[in-house]
Amino acid sequence: MQKYLITGGAGFIGSNFIRYMLSKSDDITIINLDKLTYAGNLDNLKDIESDDRYRFVKGDICDSGLVNSLMKDVSVVVNFAAESHVDRSIGTPDEFIQTDIFGCFILLEAARKYGIERFMQISTDEVYGSIDNGLFKETDALMPSSPYSASKAGADRLVYSYYITYQMPVVIPRSSNNFGPYQYPEKLISLFITNALDKISLPVYGDGKNVRDWLYVQDNCEALDCILHHGKDGEVYNVGAGNEKDNLEITQLIIDATGNTENLITFVEDRKGHDRRYALDVSKIRSLGWEPRHDFHSALNETVDWYRDNRWWWEKLKSGEYLEYYRHHYKRDL
Numbered sequence: 138m139q140k141y142l143i144t145g146g147a148g149f150i151g152s153n154f155i156r157y158m159l160s161k162s163d164d165i166t167i168i169n170l171d172k173l174t175y176a177g178n179l180d181n182l183k184d185i186e187s188d189d190r191y192r193f194v195k196g197d198i199c200d201s202g203l204v205n206s207l208m209k210d211v212s213v214v215v216n217f218a219a220e221s222h223v224d225r226s227i228g229t230p231d232e233f234i235q236t237d238i239f240g241c242f243i244l245l246e247a248a249r250k251y252g253i254e255r256f257m258q259i260s261t262d263e264v265y266g267s268i269d270n271g272l273f274k275e276t277d278a279l280m281p282s283s284p285y286s287a288s289k290a291g292a293d294r295l296v297y298s299y300y301i302t303y304q305m306p307v308v309i310p311r312s313s314n315n316f317g318p319y320q321y322p323e324k325l326i327s328l329f330i331t332n333a334l335d336k337i338s339l340p341v342y343g344d345g346k347n348v349r350d351w352l353y354v355q356d357n358c359e360a361l362d363c364i365l366h367h368g369k370d371g372e373v374y375n376v377g378a379g380n381e382k383d384n385l386e387i388t389q390l391i392i393d394a395t396g397n398t399e400n401l402i403t404f405v406e407d408r409k410g411h412d413r414r415y416a417l418d419v420s421k422i423r424s425l426g427w428e429p430r431h432d433f434h435s436a437l438n439e440t441v442d443w444y445r446d447n448r449w450w451w452e453k454l455k456s457g458e459y460l461e462y463y464r465h466h467y468k469r470d471l
């Protein structure tokens with residue numbers, strides 16, 4: 138029986154990963170420790186909340202007493218918990234440093250005390266910074282450019298230090314931009330799909346030519362599972378699907394899939410320190426046997442369908458505090 142502590146499991150990728158792991162294996166129990174920040178949402182896990190193999194605990198990964206009490210009963214830790222939105226980190230970096238770095242340290246210390254069998258730290262391709270040409274390899278220097286990516290880089294290397302210093306069996310995936318169901322509507326694809334369904338403008342930053350490598354969340358979950366079980370101790374693994382698209386291409390695809398026109402596009406002030414392009418060499422994880430199974434265009438269309446069919450999930454998120462934050466932070470209405 139594998140006993141998991143999954144942190145941040147009420148967020149976008151964490152909830153998809155919990156659902157995936159429970160569907161794949163009977164021989165598993167999962168504790169989901171999540172603080173339920175604005176991005177944490179128990180609606181993401183409604184279909185599995187009464188599964189006997191699953192338990193939700195509301196709490197903070199920075200709470201050492203709570204983390205230690207949970208760590209006693211588990212053998213595997215997967216740390217998704219983080220403040221995850223670059224724009225928010227530019228306005229208010231405090232929580233990013235606290236959760237993404239200090240929270241990770243609290244988890245590592247408890248994992249060290251209880252001799253955990255596997256510690257997987259969910260890192261990100263953003264730790265490398267921007268690359269104009271070519272692909273980042275796992276051995277390249279980390280040059281993060283936002284408080285978000287710098288906090289993730291700090292945690293990434295802190296986890297590695299526990300492998301070198303204490304021989305903790307860690308693995309560190311660095312995935313590219315995910316999209317799919319249950320993504321909080323503040324990230325490019327989830328925001329633009331939900332705006333487009335409501336015929337609200339799509340705010341493209343700068344010239345819209347920034348490039349990301351888009352990865353369907355289901356493919357990412359399979360990659361994380363592969364790294365967890367087959368990755369080598371102390372190793373970093375890039376995860377990407379090779380779907381390089383600039384933001385205007387993504388915007389046009391969403392406009393087409395929702396039956397809108399380009400009139401919906403509004404060019405707005407660029408993000409500060411905006412990384413131009415992310416692109417990964419993924420030969421290392423390919424050598425473990427993983428490859429993405431989903432075609433990008435079909436996955437994007439399925440994602441649009443999911444948001445169209447699940448207004449109950451996102452409509453209530455895009456009201457009240459969300460609109461206040463949007464007006465205050467971006468100095469404009471949706």
Ligand code: NAD
Nearest residue numbers: 145147148149150172173174176177197198219221314315
């Ligand atoms: P998300 O913002 O949707 O979810 C984060 C979750 O962490 C939320 O449920 C939130 O409540 C929880 N959380 C925040 N602070 C916490 C704390 N102190 N204690 C306990 N729980 C806390 O994020 P996501 O997009 O699902 O990303 C998950 C992880 O994957 C993050 O570590 C992120 O850096 C990483 N990542 C994301 C992407 C992407 O494209 N979204 C790509 C690569 C890596």
Ligand code: DAU
Nearest residue numbers: 221222223261262263313314323324325340341342347384
């Ligand atoms: O690369 C992995 C990272 O991807 C993760 O580590 C982060 O948690 C995740 O938030 C994401 O970061 P990005 O900054 O790349 O994603 P975001 O969806 O915020 O933006 C994608 C691109 O779209 C980026 O070039 C900025 C642009 N954008 C974004 C928003 C929200 C816009 O043009 N308009 C917008 O309104």
